Amino acid sequence: MGISERKEREKERKKALILEAAEELILEKGLDHLNMDEVADRAEVSKGSLYLYFKNKSDLVLGICHKASGMLSKEIANVLTKDIPGIEMVYTMGAAYLNFVRSHPEYFRSMRFFDSLKDTDQLSESDYIELCQSNKDASFTSMVRAIQIGMQDGSIQDTYDAKELAMLLWSTSHGLVNMAFMHQNMPHFRLFEKNKIEMKSLFAAYMKLIGCGIATGEEEINNDLKSIFETE
Template identity: 30%
Template sequence: MGITERKEREKADMRRRIVDAAIGMFVKDGYEKVSIRNIADKIEYSPATLYLYYKDKDELLYDVQREGFATLSTEFATKITHKDPFKRLEQLAWAYIEFSREHPELYDLMFIIKAPMNAVNKDEDWKNGDPAYDALHNLIKECIDKKLIRFKDPTVGALSFWAFAHGFVSLDLRCRFKVADIAEDEMQKVVDTAIREYLRIIKV
């Protein structure tokens, strides 16, 4: 291995250590406790060293967000397996809901907290979200092509589907369902019922 290759590998290894530490800290302590200094202390490097890899906390959290989407993509791959496109759409809905319940902190970073998006220039695509969105969009298009759902435009269908599921998840994560006076132990049942009703409504 040449000097250049070794340096690139060392750089990648260091980024991996930083991101792993940030994920652990974010999941355990939340957004406010994550800082370049705290992560530097965690991996026993100086903050100045971390600034060689990330210009600020937002840029670092963007990489943490990418890890969250990699986890979601893995879950989609293992849980969305049915031959029938509409059944796969149902599986995608439940995989998305289950992910939010099993990884609430990562979901927050991926879909609610604005900070990581500050690392994306206004003219750039949000590449972290592409694989998950593309999976939904392509599946919606397949359902439309086979006349299985009522939508005509795959983009409208994908955004509607996503917005519906995300609305329920975000209201739950931010404790906003209190306004409906729903008991906490009943909340999961309410969300599950709503998802089933939505799927029933959009089905041809």
């Protein structure tokens, strides 16, 4: 291994340590209380070294978003390798999204931060903006492909435009996933408790509703959808 290769490996190792430290602090104190000095202490690097890898707090959070969105994109893309009908791929992608957010709330916080960015300086300063967007685009492309597969195998109606349908499913599922995150991580959010709604039942009903709208008449919607949501 050459000197340049060892330096690059060490650089990636330090970057990973910094991201892990930031993730731990977000879990402990919340994203709003993330402090660069504390990140440097937790990662056991100097503050100067920290700023060599991440320009500011926003850049650091976007680094986490890049990692998170990449992990989610890979999970969703893996669904396309399964030997299942397209309609079932759509269900499984929705379940993967929900389970990812419930298992990794700190990652979802960083993804919410990315979605809420409005400051043009933040957008121009970080190298992670395009990387995060690329991961999101890849996930959307996987959803489009699952719908196209369903149209080809006869499990999804072919009267829809695949991209328009993917956008509808993506936006509505994002809303439900966001509510799941709030239910799990925000003590003041009591909408489900007040209305005696269970998360598993809500998402199972949502997926069945989708099936009724896009599945073909030949495709029976009799899957035990609750079983694919590992939400407990």
